[in-house]
Amino acid sequence: MAGGGVSTIAVLGMPNTGKSTLFNQLTGSHAHIGNWPGLTVDLMQAEVDLQGTPAQLVDLPGIYDLRGHSDDEAVVRRFLESTRLDLVVVVLNASQLDRQLRLALQVRQLGLPAVLLLNMADEAKRFGVSIDSAALAEELAMPVVLLSAKYRRGLGEARHQMAKAISRGIGAQAAVAHLEACLAEGDDALQRQIVQLLESSVTLPPQWRDRLTRRLDGVLLHPLLGLPLFFLVMALMFQGIYAIGVPLQEALGTLLDSFGQGVIAPLIRGLPAFAQGFLLEGVYQGIGTVSAFLPVIFLFFLAMGVVEDSGYLSRAAYLMDAFMERLGLDGRSFVLSLMGFGCNVPAIMGTRVMRDRGLRLLSMLIIPFSLCSARLNVFLFMASVFFAPRVGGLVIFGLYVMSFAAAIVTALLFKGRFSSNEPLVLELPPYRFPTLRQMVGRAWLEVRHFWFWSRRFIILGVVAVWLLNNLPFGVEPASAQSFSGWIGRALMPVLGPLGINPKLAVALLFGFIAKEIVLGGLAVIYGQANPLALGHALALDVNWVQAVSFMLFTLLYTPCLSTVAVIRSESKSAKFTWFSVLWSLALAWLTSFVFYQLATVLGWGPLGVH
Amino acid sequence: MRTPAHLADLAPGQSATIAAIEANPGLRNRLEALGLSRGQRVQMLRRAWLAGPLHVRVGMTELMLRRADAARVGLEAGLDPWPVAA
Numbered sequence: 001m002a003g004g005g006v007s008t009i010a011v012l013g014m015p016n017t018g019k020s021t022l023f024n025q026l027t028g029s030h031a032h033i034g035n036w037p038g039l040t041v042d043l044m045q046a047e048v049d050l051q052g053t054p055a056q057l058v059d060l061p062g063i064y065d066l067r068g069h070s071d072d073e074a075v076v077r078r079f080l081e082s083t084r085l086d087l088v089v090v091v092l093n094a095s096q097l098d099r100q101l102r103l104a105l106q107v108r109q110l111g112l113p114a115v116l117l118l119n120m121a122d123e124a125k126r127f128g129v130s131i132d133s134a135a136l137a138e139e140l141a142m143p144v145v146l147l148s149a150k151y152r153r154g155l156g157e158a159r160h161q162m163a164k165a166i167s168r169g170i171g172a173q174a175a176v177a178h179l180e181a182c183l184a185e186g187d188d189a190l191q192r193q194i195v196q197l198l199e200s201s202v203t204l205p206p207q208w209r210d211r212l213t214r215r216l217d218g219v220l221l222h223p224l225l226g227l228p229l230f231f232l233v234m235a236l237m238f239q240g241i242y243a244i245g246v247p248l249q250e251a252l253g254t255l256l257d258s259f260g261q262g263v264i265a266p267l268i269r270g271l272p273a274f275a276q277g278f279l280l281e282g283v284y285q286g287i288g289t290v291s292a293f294l295p296v297i298f299l300f301f302l303a304m305g306v307v308e309d310s311g312y313l314s315r316a317a318y319l320m321d322a323f324m325e326r327l328g329l330d331g332r333s334f335v336l337s338l339m340g341f342g343c344n345v346p347a348i349m350g351t352r353v354m355r356d357r358g359l360r361l362l363s364m365l366i367i368p369f370s371l372c373s374a375r376l377n378v379f380l381f382m383a384s385v386f387f388a389p390r391v392g393g394l395v396i397f398g399l400y401v402m403s404f405a406a407a408i409v410t411a412l413l414f415k416g417r418f419s420s421n422e423p424l425v426l427e428l429p430p431y432r433f434p435t436l437r438q439m440v441g442r443a444w445l446e447v448r449h450f451w452f453w454s455r456r457f458i459i460l461g462v463v464a465v466w467l468l469n470n471l472p473f474g475v476e477p478a479s480a481q482s483f484s485g486w487i488g489r490a491l492m493p494v495l496g497p498l499g500i501n502p503k504l505a506v507a508l509l510f511g512f513i514a515k516e517i518v519l520g521g522l523a524v525i526y527g528q529a530n531p532l533a534l535g536h537a538l539a540l541d542v543n544w545v546q547a548v549s550f551m552l553f554t555l556l557y558t559p560c561l562s563t564v565a566v567i568r569s570e571s572k573s574a575k576f577t578w579f580s581v582l583w584s585l586a587l588a589w590l591t592s593f594v595f596y597q598l599a600t601v602l603g604w605g606p607l608g609v610h
Numbered sequence: 611m612r613t614p615a616h617l618a619d620l621a622p623g624q625s626a627t628i629a630a631i632e633a634n635p636g637l638r639n640r641l642e643a644l645g646l647s648r649g650q651r652v653q654m655l656r657r658a659w660l661a662g663p664l665h666v667r668v669g670m671t672e673l674m675l676r677r678a679d680a681a682r683v684g685l686e687a688g689l690d691p692w693p694v695a696a
Contacts, residue, residue: 064643
């Protein structure tokens with residue numbers, strides 16, 4: 001892909017070195033996803049101007065060792081073997097040079113032109129690690145820059161050294177040949193070289209200086225207090241996200257709605273009624289459904305970024321690991337499932353922190369059972385219609401218990417199929433204060449990614465349901481004569497035994513797009529826009545046993561098309577995506593069936609489907 | 611205090627020197643990349659309850675690892691000559 005006078009620079013580094021932050025700082029968030037021939041993963045890349053030299057920066061996956069056995073390590077090797085590079089930027093954590101110098105030495109062994117950037121220099125200084133960068137540069141025979149990407153220090157010098165290294169070069173080097181043999185040759189001397197480099201240019205503190213981390217860990221990882229504290233922090237976080245996010249989502253929804261009615265509707269007034277409805281209620285509301293999600297997703301990634309970058313996420317993994325290990329998962333899967341109680345979509349995207357594919361897929365399989373806010377809306381409404389307030393609260397609590405139970409049962413059933421062979425060895429980084437700028441930038445990137453992926457998918461889905469409701473031409477929308485009415489009746493052999501009548505069946509069909517549409521769908525079907533009137537109509541048509549069966553089904557089946565889309569994009573497997581959708585449908589059907597039939601046998605609620 | 615044979619059995623506060631990594635190449639590689647290699651001093655910081663993970667420090671890096679994986683890290687025999695760091 002290099003050529004036309006543009007230099008290609010690869011950014012290589014270990015995990016937890018702030019490499020992505022540094023990449024974003026160097027490229028000013030112009031990064032986009034690039035496809036590289038022969039690679040199975042997407043790499044972020046950006047075109048930048050390095051003091052007059054146009055260059056293309058490619059962010060390689062974080063790896064520990066060029067000779068390592070993980071997927072990411074294989075990807076980096078393939079990249080180096082197939083790409084002509086002008087420069088490799090090696091990013092290391094300055095305070096952990098004692099083990100990270102290995103990567104810089106391996107790059108040197110390959111004979112690639114390199115610049116070494118020692119990130120988190122502020123932290124190294126605080127911990128009493130002092131580095132003689134001039135001596136290190138001389139011994140390694142590559143420029144060394146101490147910097148802090150988080151506090152934006154040393155970035156100018158880094159750019160300067162990168163530009164200088166490129167201008168010194170003689171055009172792009174050939175891709176590395178015989179990479180593995182070349183690395184193997186240098187391996188024996190590696191440990192000796194590291195010791196030698198450390199002796200000549202790095203002074204390590206005689207004792208660990210990070211007393212803040214030591215003290216915080218004493219409390220936060222306490223065998224008794226650790227978990228309750230963790231749950232408290234999580235509860236507060238969810239409260240915060242909902243206190244801010246839900247009003248924002250509603251405000252944005254109202255805004256988009258009035259824009260549609262006030263601006264778009266007059267614009268398309270000249271068109272036939274069917275085309276008007278299609279554009280406004282189909283296409284425009286499809287876009288609106290996706291957009292209204294964005295504030296909550298942004299807040300989620302903001303909160304998740306803080307939890308992760310502060311170092312608490314790895315601690316949560318430590319606290320929950322004993323329990324999760326027995327389910328074939330690990331501590332991180334638990335944290336992500338908790339995230340899923342807000343919205344499943346960012347939680348599934350969050351599984352990227354896992355390297356092992358089996359573990360990642362099993363986590364993606366259980367996250368959709370987390371009772372998300374959209375489902376909670378439906379349950380709060382149904383509970384208020386069918387139960388007295390005190391009982392209603394118990395019903396909602398019961399649904400939360402069911403949500404956990406479904407995740408645990410799923411993990412136990414499939415842990416053999418998605419077994420993870422990667423041992424859990426995680427770094428517990430020192431506690432850090434994330435900067436607001438960094439967190440906002442990161443959340444923004446995630447939101448862009450979500451928008452890019454899900455818009456086509458959701459819009460198509462919403463348009464399809466609208467068409468089902470309004471075809472054949474001239475029918476009353478969502479009536480028994482419409483296609484969706486036919487489908488509702490056609491589903492009766494399957495859904496009838498669960499106590500779900502044709503009208504509820506159509507609502508469930510809407511719910512496949514997004515649970516936000518379920519209440520709106522019921523309103524259209526029962527012809528009652530006012531929630532109170534809708535409640536009355538519903539209570540006349542359905543008894544409480546049927547209502548609970550409907551809620552159980554709603555809880556367990558596919559949360560929404562966004563979730564399906566994101567499972568597809570993250571797993572990169574259509575087969576797994578189908579499996580996930582079908583399993584959740586099967587579990588939903590079975591649970592509702594058992595509940596409804598048992599309740600019928602026990603004589604709860606009047607018999608029969610209306 | 612005598613040093614146990616494996617990292618999995620080290621008591622909180624106790625330090626030891628790593629003698630060997632007896633793991634498959636994949637795990638060995640990962641452990642070494644995180645600093646757990648032959649000749650390094652390792653200190654046990656805490657052990658989670660209910661057979662949960664271990665929290666250790668090696669060099670300038672703190673790690674959590676499962677007991678099964680820590681049982682692959684062999685320690686040099688001998689007394690613990692280093693005092694417990696406060």
